[in-house]
Amino acid sequence: MHSNFPLDITTLCVPDSLSGYLLHEFISPASNKRTDEYGGSFENRIRLTLEIVELTRQTVPKDMPVFFRISATDWLENEPGMESWKVEDTVKLAEILTTKGVDLLDVSSGGNHPKQKIETGPGYQAVSSLLIERGSTI
Numbered sequence: 001m002h003s004n005f006p007l008d009i010t011t012l013c014v015p016d017s018l019s020g021y022l023l024h025e026f027i028s029p030a031s032n033k034r035t036d037e038y039g040g041s042f043e044n045r046i047r048l049t050l051e052i053v054e055l056t057r058q059t060v061p062k063d064m065p066v067f068f069r070i071s072a073t074d075w076l077e078n079e080p081g082m083e084s085w086k087v088e089d090t091v092k093l094a095e096i097l098t099t100k101g102v103d104l105l106d107v108s109s110g111g112n113h114p115k116q117k118i119e120t121g122p123g124y125q126a127v128s129s130l131l132i133e134r135g136s137t138i
Contacts, residue, residue, distance in 0.1 A: 090132050
């Protein structure tokens with residue numbers, strides 16, 4: 001382990017649900033148009049994510065941290081007629097992930113839809129992270 005890095009990155013597990021990756025394709029209503037038990041409602045759309053997190057937690061040692069990479073928003077909130085994944089959804093999912101053994105969220109956003117309007121600037125990702133931190137116990 002490098003002396004300036006407090007955590008040996010070889011001793012953690014990181015399932016990935018960033019925009020454009022498979023798990024985000026399931027949780028986002030902008031991309032998930034399924035009509036089975038993995039589509040439709042919030043509970044159904046997060047089903048695969050929870051199944052993978054539960055299997056991950058069962059597989060890795062108890063003392064191994066499980067980090068979860070997630071997209072906070074699709075940046076489609078202002079697009080008329082579009083359903084999208086919003087920060088409020090991430091806060092709700094964060095609470096559930098905590099109960100499933102996730103230790104830390106790595107938050108990013110966007111990259112899931114051509115109509116997204118990402119409001120960039122210094123610290124633009126930090127706003128979502130702060131809202132998630134304040135709204136959840138993770």
